Amino acid sequence: MMTTDELIGLPPGVRAATTDTRNYFAALENFQRTFAFGQGDKVLLLTDPLLDTRVADAVMGLARARGATVRQYMESTSQVTEVPELVKALVADADFVVSTWFCSIFDPFFIAQRAAGQRWVKITYFRDLDLLHTPQARFPAELVGEIIRATAQRYPAGKDFTVKFSDVRGSDFSIDYTPEMRQLLQAGNRWRGKMFADEPGCYVHYLPTHGPNLWDRTAHRNDANAPVTMSGTLYPQWAVGFAKPFAEKIGCRFESDTIVEVTGESEEAVILREMLVGGRLIELGCGFNPKAPRHTIYPAGSNAPGALHFGIDLAKPSEYILRTMPQWEEPPVHMDLVTLDSTVQVDGQSLIDGGFLTALRDPAVRAAAEKFGNPIELLETAI
Numbered sequence: 456m457m458t459t460d461e462l463i464g465l466p467p468g469v470r471a472a473t474t475d476t477r478n479y480f481a482a483l484e485n486f487q488r489t490f491a492f493g494q495g496d497k498v499l500l501l502t503d504p505l506l507d508t509r510v511a512d513a514v515m516g517l518a519r520a521r522g523a524t525v526r527q528y529m530e531s532t533s534q535v536t537e538v539p540e541l542v543k544a545l546v547a548d549a550d551f552v553v554s555t556w557f558c559s560i561f562d563p564f565f566i567a568q569r570a571a572g573q574r575w576v577k578i579t580y581f582r583d584l585d586l587l588h589t590p591q592a593r594f595p596a597e598l599v600g601e602i603i604r605a606t607a608q609r610y611p612a613g614k615d616f617t618v619k620f621s622d623v624r625g626s627d628f629s630i631d632y633t634p635e636m637r638q639l640l641q642a643g644n645r646w647r648g649k650m651f652a653d654e655p656g657c658y659v660h661y662l663p664t665h666g667p668n669l670w671d672r673t674a675h676r677n678d679a680n681a682p683v684t685m686s687g688t689l690y691p692q693w694a695v696g697f698a699k700p701f702a703e704k705i706g707c708r709f710e711s712d713t714i715v716e717v718t719g720e721s722e723e724a725v726i727l728r729e730m731l732v733g734g735r736l737i738e739l740g741c742g743f744n745p746k747a748p749r750h751t752i753y754p755a756g757s758n759a760p761g762a763l764h765f766g767i768d769l770a771k772p773s774e775y776i777l778r779t780m781p782q783w784e785e786p787p788v789h790m791d792l793v794t795l796d797s798t799v800q801v802d803g804q805s806l807i808d809g810g811f812l813t814a815l816r817d818p819a820v821r822a823a824a825e826k827f828g829n830p831i832e833l834l835e836t837a838i
């Protein structure tokens with residue numbers, strides 16, 4: 456008679472030595488194509504002291520092999536909220552920027568550089584060279600692009616529509632879109648599923664996990680004061696800097712992009728009330744890489760397909776964040792609220808169903824996945 460501990464119903468897995476080298480070279484292919492340096496490119500690394508120096512070395516080695524030149528500027532932290540005046544000349548001289556800095560996406564100077572053609576790779580998810588050994592690093596980046604394109608098409612063209620968020624906790628949050636907002640939001644390389652930094656003005660995340668945002672201020676020409684029709688209550692499951700998902704239903708009520716009320720009695724609710732009231736949504740991020748771990752929400756929200764993070768800029772720096780995560784890659788004026796099980800309806804059609812990104816079953820995505828292996832294994836075997 457066997458004890459339950461001895462029962463083996465699932466295969467034991469393949470010996471690591473059998474797959475390690477193959478896996479590593481699959482990841483290197485994504486790495487080399489993402490960092491699309493060309494001969495003569497002037498590359499600038501914007502880094503911080505907590506970045507694995509082997510990451511900078513890897514980027515420099517690839518650049519040198521291609522005849523590109525590299526400079527590096529290290530700030531005292533990645534929590535930089537605006538480009539330091541002294542650094543502007545270095546940035547202006549570069550063709551290609553690789554950055555760990557928080558302000559990479561929204562600093563007006565950086566936006567202007569990209570508008571003039573500068574290519575960017577943000578490496579929030581590549582802070583340690585050993586990440587090349589993860590399943591999300593070797594998942595075909597082109598296939599992530601295909602999943603993103605299939606998701607983009609679910610935003611209807613040429614009409615007003617609403618994106619509604621709900622879940623079993625009772626979240627009821629919605630954003631209204633105009634055709635112009637859709638066009639502006641999806642114009643960038645990320646929503647076009649372009650995963651490699653090979654087109655002028657691109658902004659690419661590496662590792663290829665953090666997809667484009669379901670909403671952010673690009674839909675309003677980066678005008679922080681343009682009105683946005685957004686309202687309702689979100690009950691996040693979790694947030695960065697908290698060890699466990701919340702036991703209590705904690706409601707965050709929005710009026711436009713601003714949190715006006717946080718309900719709940721638990722210790723976490725008290726912390727979030729102090730932190731979030733007056734804070735504004737700046738990005739509504741969605742994961743797109745089928746091998747990104749669903750329950751890893753540090754440093755900036757899970758990037759599993761259909762996992763959402765609501766990035767909030769706080770009204771004032773949070774003492775809780777300073778105490779809990781003094782070395783966080785993001786500054787203490789930011790917080791990511793996470794849902795792993797949202798249902799998202801776009802114009803009445805399902806974009807995410809209970810945390811499942813419906814694009815994973817799109818015929819175009821299935822067909823693209825066939826080229827890389829078994830579509831079910833690639834798209835639906837989660838980590």
Ligand SMILES: [Fe+2]
Binds near residue numbers: 756766
């Ligand atoms: Fe994000």
